[in-house]
Amino acid sequence: MSSRTTWSARAGTAVLAVLAGIGAATAPGSAAAASPPETGRQVVSYHGYRIAVPADWRVVDLTANPRACLRFDRPAVFLGEPAEENDCPAHLVGRTAGIVVEPITAGSAGRTTAATARTLRGAAGVPDAKSSGDTIQVAVEDAGVLVTAVHTPETESLVRTALGSAELTGGAERTELPRQRQPDAPRSYAPGPQPGSYLGKGFDACTAPSQAAMDAWRTGSPYRAVGVYISGSFRACAQPNLTAGWVTHQTGNGWRLIPLDVGRQAPCTNFAQRMSADPATAKSQGVSAAAAAITAAKNLGIPTGSTIYSDIESYTSTASCRAAVLSYLSGWTERLHTGSYLSGFYSSASSGIKDAAGAYNNSAYTRVDHIFFGWWNGAADVNTGSYVPSTSWAGHRRIHQYAGEVKETYGGYSITIDRDYLDVGAGAQASSCSETNLAFAEYPTVQSGSTGEQVAAAQCLLTAAGYDPGAADGAYGPSTTAAAGQFQNSRGLAADGVIGPRTWTALLSHGSAPTVRNGSTGESVARLQRALTAALGRSVSVDSVFGPDTDVAVRDYQSSRGLDADGIVGSGTWGALQSGM
Secondary structure (H helix, E strand, O other), X not given: OOHHHHHHHHHOOXXXXXXXXXXXXXOOOOEEEEOOOOOOEEEEEEOOEEEEEEOOOEXXXXXOOOOOOOEOOOOEEEEOXXXXXXXXXXXXXXXXXXXXXXEOOHHHHOOOOOOOEEOOOOOOOOOOOOEOOOEEXXXXXXXXXXXXXXXXXXXXXXXXXXXXXXXXXXXOOOOOOOXXXXXXXXXXXXXXXXXXXXXXXXXXXXXXXXXXXXXXXXXXOOOOEEEEEEEOOOEOXXXXXXXXXXXXXXXXXXXXXXXXXOOOEOOOOOOOOEOOOXXXXXXXXXXXXXXXXXXXXXXXXXXXXXXXXXXXXXXXOOHHHHHHHHHHHHHHHHHHHHOOOEEEEEEEOOOHXXXXXHXXXXXXXXXXXXXXXXXXXXXXXXXXXXXXXXXXXXXXXXXXXXXXXXXXXXXXXXXXXXXXXXEEOOOOOOOOOOOOOOOOOOOOOEOOOOEXXXXXHHHHHHHHOOOOOOOOOOEOOHHHHHHHHHHXXXXXXXXXXXXXXXXXXXXXXOOOOOOEOOOOEOHHHHHHHHHHHHHHOOOOOOOOEOXXXXXXXXXXXXXXXXXXOOOOXXXXXXXXXXXXX
């Protein structure tokens, strides 16, 4: 019998019941909701844990409806274990407040963080539990439940009042949360910045799909990129599947991630959580949002050099509203840059994106690095029409959300999605450098004023990576300095425009990441050999054959970078090389 079947038999089905006062007992493993004597509140009980919430909150029994969408755009309490698959709309925005009460299992334990609080013996709550990312999580071990409460800054006190009402009932059965938490284990990172270099179709969904769904879609769908909502106090959907392990698994399978943050919205909207109309305050709010997004990205193993997109929904533009949005994005971008991430901006092409384009050269604002525009015209391209000049955010820095709220099914897994088309990073590579010498016994530091074959090689590699160094003439001028700085920024390196060992390593290894090992041959091996020469500071023969000398070099590199020194160059080793390690 599966663990899910065992739990279902124990949990039973949620029912509405009239409780004889707030101290009434419930049957072990049952879920119930009723109104207590206090006006305006209802009591919900699950698994021996009881809590009072506002009377107008929805109560959703996940045992009876396991595929229910864990959505918080309207207040709700969800009781039971969330299913891996759910029926969420693709594009929900807005958070009010909500609480999920689920059994402590291996699956739910994997969603805990270092901020998760544990109750003392005989207690049903932790009064000073920390809120992290506008989420309070408490393991109530005497009832065997994990309680996750989400809120906005405005609803935090409401949520804390509900959590403060918690009691244990006679049906409580103790289950301890495993003491070895996932965040304490060595961190696994995605193999390279996200979404990285990609030209093609992707999709985004309100909640990250299950591993089984991602595997089925990897085989049967035309998509190879997926948008995931990693942070933001205005996310509408829970993310039960989104963990560091999920990120590592997807990127290891070749998926490109589009990290999204849903925070404060434009001040000229009716959304409950809006940025300030004062530009200085809005900018500081953008800084705070970016700081939280960086923390979330690192917790998920999304490395520096990745682009994180701020989701600001459509608004009716006015001068003051536009100034607030652009100031918020300035703070967002500046803080991401200090953390070695790139900034992206998602919005409607006709509002936020158009406003950002209008200020493209306005020095009063810090420009975002990438745009992700919503324009549901059905065209799988990155043409912005009249909204954005073709010269703005050129060079593979665009994503187009071209259709929305479409249900698609592959391999038996149905998901409601928005369809995207990406041209990011190198996109369709402008040059293969097939006629330029890239193999040298050493790769000396080159910078403004340098000349020679190594400079020409660097210029060709920058062009292939999607950056414009000017003509590949072997003369290191201002255009090459600028292109090198942009490439470095995309990899989380110091953007000084000087090509030293780390930048050489990232440039020379740029491209696909097939697994190669002793006995492998081909251009990928030659690319590896050139990158190892730069990374190790010693000559590695470039003969396109993975033989004993290359095997030694690979193991030396892996050992010196804290990788498993197995001599096999897979996604982890390629990711380290491509990030300039």
